[in-house]
Amino acid sequence: xxxxxxxxxxxxxxxxxxxxxxxxxxxxxxxxxxxxxxxxxxxxxxxxxxxxxxxxxxxxxxxxxxxxxxxxxxxxxxxxxxxxxxxxxxxxxxxxxxxxxxxxxxxxxxxxxxxxxxxxxxxxxxxxxxxxxxxxxxxxxxxxxxxxxxxxxxxxxxxxxxxxxxxxxxxxxxxxxxxxxxxxxxxxxxxxxxxxxxxxxxxxxxxxxxxxxxxxxxxxxxxxxxxxxxxxxxxxxxxxxxxxxxxxxxxxxxxxxxxxxxxxxxxxxxxxxxxxxxxxxxxxxxxxxxxxxxxxxxxxxxxxxxxxxx
Ligand code: HSE
Numbered sequence: 001x002x003x004x005x006x007x008x009x010x011x012x013x014x015x016x017x018x019x020x021x022x023x024x025x026x027x028x029x030x031x032x033x034x035x036x037x038x039x040x041x042x043x044x045x046x047x048x049x050x051x052x053x054x055x056x057x058x059x060x061x062x063x064x065x066x067x068x069x070x071x072x073x074x075x076x077x078x079x080x081x082x083x084x085x086x087x088x089x090x091x092x093x094x095x096x097x098x099x100x101x102x103x104x105x106x107x108x109x110x111x112x113x114x115x116x117x118x119x120x121x122x123x124x125x126x127x128x129x130x131x132x133x134x135x136x137x138x139x140x141x142x143x144x145x146x147x148x149x150x151x152x153x154x155x156x157x158x159x160x161x162x163x164x165x166x167x168x169x170x171x172x173x174x175x176x177x178x179x180x181x182x183x184x185x186x187x188x189x190x191x192x193x194x195x196x197x198x199x200x201x202x203x204x205x206x207x208x209x210x211x212x213x214x215x216x217x218x219x220x221x222x223x224x225x226x227x228x229x230x231x232x233x234x235x236x237x238x239x240x241x242x243x244x245x246x247x248x249x250x251x252x253x254x255x256x257x258x259x260x261x262x263x264x265x266x267x268x269x270x271x272x273x274x275x276x277x278x279x280x281x282x283x284x285x286x287x288x289x290x291x292x293x294x295x296x297x298x299x300x301x302x303x304x305x306x307x308x309x310x
Pocket of ligand 1: 014015020021022050095139141142184187190236260262
C-alpha cells in the first residue's frame with residue numbers, strides 16, 4: 001500500500017446556463033490539489049492549506065476535504081488515520097466549483113490510498129457532503145463533473161443518478177473570473193422558489209436541446225439552447241456588467257454564454273480555441289473598463305476527472 005499520494009481535481013462550470021443544479025462540465029485548468037498521507041495514529045488532520053489567504057479552516061469537521069474524507073471512512077468502517085494538505089489553485093467563491101474540486105481530490109486520494117474499495121462514481125455522495133459544509137446545499141453539478149470528467153447530468157438527487165454524456169471534441173470553454181465575491185449561499189437565496197409553467201416549458205426545452213446538441217456535436221443547437229430564465233435574471237444583478245460581458249463573448253463568435261455556477265465567473269462555449277481566446281479578450285475588456293480586476297481561463301472540456309500527480 002502506498003504511504004502518500006497527491007491528486008489534482010478539475011474546476012467545473014455548473015448549470016451550463018439552463019441546467020440549474022442538474023448539468024455541469026469539467027475544465028483542464030484551473031483545479032485544486034490534495035496531498036494525503038497515511039498516519040500510524042487514528043484521526044483525520046489537516047496540517048497545511050496553501051493558496052487560500054488564510055480563509056479556510058483546518059478543523060477537519062468543518063473543512064470541505066476533511067468532512068468528505070471523514071464521511072467516506074465512516075461508510076467504510078475504517079479507523080485509518082490520514083493527514084491532509086490542501087493546495088488551493090483557484091479562487092474561492094468564484095463559481096468555478098472550488099469546494100467541489102477540493103472535495104473530489106480528497107475522496108479520490110483517500111480511496112486510492114485505501115486500495116480502491118469503492119468505484120470512482122461511488123465517491124460522489126461523500127464529495128457532496130463537502131459541498132454541504134461549504135455552502136449549505138449538497139448540489140452535485142460541480143462534484144459530479146469534477147469526479148467523472150466531461151459533461152454530467154444529475155438526472156435525480158433522490159435516488160442519486162448521474163449520467164456522463166459524450167463531449168463534442170472541438171468544444172472550448174472560456175471562463176472569466178472577476179475579482180468580486182459572490183457567496184453560493186447568497187446567490188441561491190435570491191432565487192424564486194416557484195416557476196410558472198410558461199418558464200418551466202422554456203427551461204426544459206433548452207435543457208433538452210443543450211443535451212441533444214452536446215451529444216450530437218450540433219454546435220448551433222448548443223448555442224441557441226444556452227438561455228436561462230431560472231437563475232440568470234436574478235443572479236446577473238450580482239455581477240456588474242454581466243450582460244455586456246456575455247454579449248462581448250457572443251460578438252467574438254462564441255456559441256453562447258452564462259454565469260458559471262452561482263457566479264461571479266462568467267463562461268462561454270466556442271467551437272474552436274481561437275474563438276474561445278478571442279471571447280476571453282473581449283470579456284476581459286468589459287470588466288477592465290469597469291475597473292474590475294479579472295483573470296481568464298481558456299480550456300478544452302476535461303474528460304479525465306481527478307488525476308494522480310504525485
Ligand atoms: N448549481 C449550483 C448553483 C452551483 O447554481 O447554485 C453552485 O456552484
